[in-house]
Amino acid sequence: MNPTMTPEEAADRLAIRELIDAYAHCADRRDASGQMALFTEDTAFHVFMDSRSSEPTYVLHGRSALAPVFADLNQYQATTHFNGQSTIRLDGDGATGESYCIAHHVSLDGDKRTLMIASIRYLDKFVKQDGAWLFAERKLMVDWTETRSSAPKRGETGKAAAMKNRQVWLCSRPNGIPQPTDFALREAEVPRISDGEFLVRNIFLSADPAMRGWIADKSTYWPRIEVGDTMRAFSVGEVIESRSPGYAAGDKVMGIFGWQDYAAAKPQQVMRKVLEDDLPLSLSLGVLGLNGLTAYFGLLDVCRPKTGETVVVSTAAGGVGSAVGQIAKIKGCRTIGFAGGAEKVRQCIEEFGYDSAVDYKSTADLDGAIARLCPHGIDAFFDNTSGAIHDAVVRQINVGARIAICGTASYASWDPWNEGPRPERHLLVKRAIMQGFLTTDFAPRYEEAIAALAGWIRSGKLRYREDMQEGIEAAPASIAMLYVGENRGKLVIRL
16 A cells, blocks of 8 residues: 555545446346446446447447446356456546456357457546445447357256356244244256246345244245245346246346245246336335335325324334335324434434434333323324334324334244233224235235335435345345344345
8 A cells, every 4th residue: 555645545446446346246246227326327338349449339328328238248148257457546526547357258059158258448437426436437448359169067058057046945943033043055956937937037135024924923924934945035136038928038027036046937926027227226125125115005005194293113214114204204294213222213313314213222111202202192103013112102192093013023923922912992092093914915006106216216305225235145144133133224135
């Protein structure tokens, strides 16, 4: 390190290098949305297929125009970009740089496998916006290419030669919160699709509190996951092969595809096609997926808040709760959140706009805290936890209050059945409504909700947090992370 370099300059150089590496990572993961997010809105992308030419092969202007060139990598079975040396010249909140890359591209045509190697230089202009470095301009210069045959391993042919399917499966039945030891990792063949099916290559996997119930509870809304099964999970990925008329290679889809690399899927497993190319693909598992949809319908259709009313939310800093609070604010309500720990209370107020928040872990008198923050009572309650928070809130609801039961996270198990204070008298006297719901109840209206949520994100009215874990090996520990509150946002696993 240059001894005259300041810590600020070192941090900027590291951030720019990470930006360059993130571009290569997204390319190899086929995360076009992630790649696009690395560029400014008014970016320019120049492609020189022959670096000796004075004129580019083509030029793309604007972030939204980048999707086709990034999606062009889908023609390859696999790619690996090896970034090499780079030079960076800083100038305040701007910078220029040159970096080298050797890119390997594997193509399959039946049993024939071909390897194309390209030596690439990138000539970049960078800009620092809101504390983050982005590409303001990128020139891709192809210096040379080499194409040669690449034989698969002995005994392997066709598409399966280059692909194996890693799966996380349930190896023991927990009674309570699933632990990493309740799962194991195995390798299987990539499934072959039948008529009406399509092959999905997962890009991001989701971890959700409901997965505990899918494993442990006999009386749940879906069949219980049995020992030996690949773990059921929401994931988002890309269709790479299809024998289903409604789905084509290149389509991005979110649905129940499991904790695995590849899934042979049917249309009924799909929650939705992902069409928001200008937003990160991972959001389809969070604020533009199950979390956002749950918040949207649970609040607006079950709680039905009115302008000026007081809305209380449990697990208010979580993937669902953070969206509920912000939507309630958009609708003109006063919002009070319950969260575990000082940092999550800070997130509720400073990041997600709650008027006040309570750290239930350090608050002995929940009733007193509610009375102080809600002197005029509670009109709507979005409950993700049940338990002590639920009991304290119900005691202070107003006449005509609406309560949405979204989850019961405060209980590790419902075997034996949990007992506690009875809410019936409060509901009767206050003529209140308490209703459970599943997001799938609103399936015909998903696109209505996604349009609203995406619009609020683009306008800056709806903020989100992601806790990105790397690699399928992170999946077994992820459910336990949620229940002890270790996650710092929507927990997503990047493959």
